[in-house]
Amino acid sequence: MTDTSGGTDRPRTTDTRGGTAAGRAGIGGSVRAEGRELPVAAAVPDLLAALRGPGCAVLAAPPGTGKTTLVPLLLADAFPGRVVVAEPRRMAARAAARRMAWLLGERPGQRVGFTVRGERRVSERTVIEVVTTGVLLQRLQRDPELEGVGTVLLDECHERHLDADTALAFLLDVRALLRPDLRLVAASATTDTAAWATLLDAPVVEAEGVLHPVAVRWAPPDRPVRPPHGTWVDPALLDHVAAVVRRALRDHDGDVLCFLPGVGEIARVAGLLSDVPADVLQVHGRAPAAVQDAALSPGIRRRVLLATSVAESSLTVPGVRVVVDSGLAREPRMDHARGLGSLATVRLSRAAAEQRAGRAGREGPGTVYRCWPQGGHDRLARQPAPEIALADLTGFALQAACWGDPDASGLALLDRPPAGALAAARAALRDLDAVDPAGRATDRGRRLALAGLHPRLARALLDAAPVAGPARAAEVTALLSEELPSSYGPDLAAAWRTARRTTDPYTTRWRAESRRLTEVAAGGPRPGGGDDRGSRAGDGTGTVHPGSGSRPRAEAGNGPGLGDDAVAGLVVALAFPERVARRRAQDAYLMVSGTGAQAPAGLGGAEWIAVAVADRGAGRADARVRVAAVIDEDTARQAAHGLLTGYEEVRWRDGDVVARRVERLGAVELSAAPLRNPDRDLVRAALLEGLRAEGTGLLTWSREAGAVRDRMAFLHRTLGEPWPDVSEDALLERAEEWLGPELAAARRRADLVRADTRAALLRLLPWATGEALRFDALAPERLEVPSGSRIRLDYSGPQPVLAVKLQELFGLRETPTLAGVPVLFHLLSPAGRPAAVTADLSSFWREGYRAVRAELRGRYPRHPWPLDPASAQPTRRTNPRG
Numbered sequence: 001m002t003d004t005s006g007g008t009d010r011p012r013t014t015d016t017r018g019g020t021a022a023g024r025a026g027i028g029g030s031v032r033a034e035g036r037e038l039p040v041a042a043a044v045p046d047l048l049a050a051l052r053g054p055g056c057a058v059l060a061a062p063p064g065t066g067k068t069t070l071v072p073l074l075l076a077d078a079f080p081g082r083v084v085v086a087e088p089r090r091m092a093a094r095a096a097a098r099r100m101a102w103l104l105g106e107r108p109g110q111r112v113g114f115t116v117r118g119e120r121r122v123s124e125r126t127v128i129e130v131v132t133t134g135v136l137l138q139r140l141q142r143d144p145e146l147e148g149v150g151t152v153l154l155d156e157c158h159e160r161h162l163d164a165d166t167a168l169a170f171l172l173d174v175r176a177l178l179r180p181d182l183r184l185v186a187a188s189a190t191t192d193t194a195a196w197a198t199l200l201d202a203p204v205v206e207a208e209g210v211l212h213p214v215a216v217r218w219a220p221p222d223r224p225v226r227p228p229h230g231t232w233v234d235p236a237l238l239d240h241v242a243a244v245v246r247r248a249l250r251d252h253d254g255d256v257l258c259f260l261p262g263v264g265e266i267a268r269v270a271g272l273l274s275d276v277p278a279d280v281l282q283v284h285g286r287a288p289a290a291v292q293d294a295a296l297s298p299g300i301r302r303r304v305l306l307a308t309s310v311a312e313s314s315l316t317v318p319g320v321r322v323v324v325d326s327g328l329a330r331e332p333r334m335d336h337a338r339g340l341g342s343l344a345t346v347r348l349s350r351a352a353a354e355q356r357a358g359r360a361g362r363e364g365p366g367t368v369y370r371c372w373p374q375g376g377h378d379r380l381a382r383q384p385a386p387e388i389a390l391a392d393l394t395g396f397a398l399q400a401a402c403w404g405d406p407d408a409s410g411l412a413l414l415d416r417p418p419a420g421a422l423a424a425a426r427a428a429l430r431d432l433d434a435v436d437p438a439g440r441a442t443d444r445g446r447r448l449a450l451a452g453l454h455p456r457l458a459r460a461l462l463d464a465a466p467v468a469g470p471a472r473a474a475e476v477t478a479l480l481s482e483e484l485p486s487s488y489g490p491d492l493a494a495a496w497r498t499a500r501r502t503t504d505p506y507t508t509r510w511r512a513e514s515r516r517l518t519e520v521a522a523g524g525p526r527p528g529g530g531d532d533r534g535s536r537a538g539d540g541t542g543t544v545h546p547g548s549g550s551r552p553r554a555e556a557g558n559g560p561g562l563g564d565d566a567v568a569g570l571v572v573a574l575a576f577p578e579r580v581a582r583r584r585a586q587d588a589y590l591m592v593s594g595t596g597a598q599a600p601a602g603l604g605g606a607e608w609i610a611v612a613v614a615d616r617g618a619g620r621a622d623a624r625v626r627v628a629a630v631i632d633e634d635t636a637r638q639a640a641h642g643l644l645t646g647y648e649e650v651r652w653r654d655g656d657v658v659a660r661r662v663e664r665l666g667a668v669e670l671s672a673a674p675l676r677n678p679d680r681d682l683v684r685a686a687l688l689e690g691l692r693a694e695g696t697g698l699l700t701w702s703r704e705a706g707a708v709r710d711r712m713a714f715l716h717r718t719l720g721e722p723w724p725d726v727s728e729d730a731l732l733e734r735a736e737e738w739l740g741p742e743l744a745a746a747r748r749r750a751d752l753v754r755a756d757t758r759a760a761l762l763r764l765l766p767w768a769t770g771e772a773l774r775f776d777a778l779a780p781e782r783l784e785v786p787s788g789s790r791i792r793l794d795y796s797g798p799q800p801v802l803a804v805k806l807q808e809l810f811g812l813r814e815t816p817t818l819a820g821v822p823v824l825f826h827l828l829s830p831a832g833r834p835a836a837v838t839a840d841l842s843s844f845w846r847e848g849y850r851a852v853r854a855e856l857r858g859r860y861p862r863h864p865w866p867l868d869p870a871s872a873q874p875t876r877r878t879n880p881r882g
Helices: 039-052 070-078 090-103 133-142 162-177 194-200 235-251 263-272 289-295 350-361 374-379 394-403 419-431 443-449 455-468 470-480 492-501 505-523 564-575 633-639 680-694 703-719 728-733 740-745 749-753 757-762 771-778 841-856
Strands: 056-060 082-087 112-116 119-121 128-132 149-154 183-188 204-206 214-218 255-259 279-283 303-307 320-325 328-335 340-347 366-370 580-583 588-591 596-598 608-615 623-631 644-653 656-665 668-674 782-784 790-792 801-805 824-828 834-838
Touching (some): 039 204, 070 183, 082 133, 090 112, 263 303, 350 374, 394 443, 419 455, 455 470, 492 564, 564 608, 580 633, 656 680, 680 749, 740 749, 790 801, 824 841
Parallel strands (some): 112 128, 596 623, 801 824
Antiparallel strands (some): 112 119, 782 790
């Protein structure tokens, strides 16, 4: 019997997980000759010996040696129990099962079956089941003992996918605590296996591949191309890659495999190659199964296979003799501060470049064209970064919590999760009510984990279903669980309508996933089922804010008559409450998280939107909205009500105190009303805020106040403590001390402007010690000169300055000092113009006076110019006429 139930294990009357004896009998002898001759066969005896001993092994086998297809067949022949093979991708899982079934002369679903998202083919005869690592994680959460399973082979471990790393850690726990008899093989296409061997405490079994020579051709663009950022790739580079593919078709025989970073780039290059004399296939994780099968089967005509990194390893693509490598790959990136995650286009690693090049030498000598300079190759990273170091860890954290290790400290991982990313993920789970304060999984958290979705999307599905209906909630959630075709546009509700009336490979997968999620929303997944999304589902990234995990209410327009646009908005808002956004300009929005966002023109007119997909490129202050749904304010309040706050705000704004009652949704202001009697302490704090923002220039400084400040600054500069510092920074720091009464009485800017700053400053003098009484003596406001005039001193410079007419100082032999500093005299002519400057009167009378006298006595004959000014009578008057 073949079960195609869409990824759930139906209960049976007998346990068939280990396969029947009839199904197992003779499986090794049934393998076609092509399989028995694969290079890995020579290493199988050592592998079996390791599994009979310690029970774990690391298998290092180059691509094309048969580690994915022959080894599981021989393990099933050698040991009891079902063999589970875990692949990182659906495409590889289906292809591996089909290849193994072909080697047995069967179809998938008999002795070899597979389970991927939306498709399951197993039967009572199945002894080998190929699953994705996400499916394996689901199985482990439901049945940690893996009843009926004898051996697990984790394939392509070198790719360092997060689900694979997590599954391996869980399996090591199972072996240590529950199933010491469970055999475990970690298979890698590279020989860099020392870390795996240490982690598993297991021997390394190496298989030698048939390594055909691969000639390297360096083919950089003739002109510089702009570096990638975000998911953008310079079209000039894609034009160049297409030209290199044409060159490869012209200069070589065989099929051409071209590596590109993503689906968009594949589509563009496919368009540029529409006229080549070859079949152009687009190979990626979202490609239809028929296209994926065609890529793994020999073609009738020459083929050009445009592929993402899904084709770096896994099964051999037959017929390929030439590889064209763009040199780019996509990696997840997470901005935890803004709650935004995206894919980034990056330079590939040297290890990935070798993997890609090896595709050309699987079946014979080949050639690789590398579209970057040879001189830049050594500057590439040696290995790709593990996904655990880059990705959103919310799903991983939920898996760990459900496993009983909330902080993942006890998991055997090659790389520890970054502390900040894990903390953000655990905070998100608390806000989803998925874990308790101690980090342990709640019943709700376990249900979210078993939904086969990112926790955010699972929350949206389960909470939206009661108010929108399970089917419609499931359809929108399914749209969010996979990248939408760009042709569907940025409006999620419009994309939903397009998907309903369209028949294409995307909608085929979408409908299958919608059916699965409808079942989940209606009653939860059935025991033993699985989904291959695991922790990497959808665009679920970032941090959810406090309270956002609460269930929606049926009010606010979310009753039975809820329209499709409202359903789409509700689901997105529940999944990403911190991305609810309000318009602040035509196409500019502010998310409740505080991040600005630029929306496409099609959404720019809506007052409120819920952002499903957004990214923020390097150097950009605002995020760029890719997909969103229009919502109303009621839905925004409902989905993100944990961020709803109401409070009295008294602060300095636009040059004055503003007091109002404010209601906010996170960073978004909903409403504000004037506050009649604001709290006095809040007003004082606002005035201080304004003073610090605008400086002491906010106050009114009369001449007298400025003079007092200068005198105090002079004493502090000259004598130091206890004379106070009255610099700008010091006055702002001690504002509450010297402006206390004024601040207490003030209600607005105008009140501070009217404050008596002279009287306020005097409060800073050292009154407690009595030193303040010496202030006028040490730094007098005025100085009496021999003529009897009391003249104001200027303390604004380094030393006190007295500007005085020269005749008023006659008879003053020595320069007076203040606080030990000589007064600097600005000696003026009878007309009040500068005549000389001196801080040493004695020296001036002896040496400088004669020159001044000679210059001025003719100009001012009515004023006295004695030969001995030090002994002359000072005067403020002119000589009487004779």
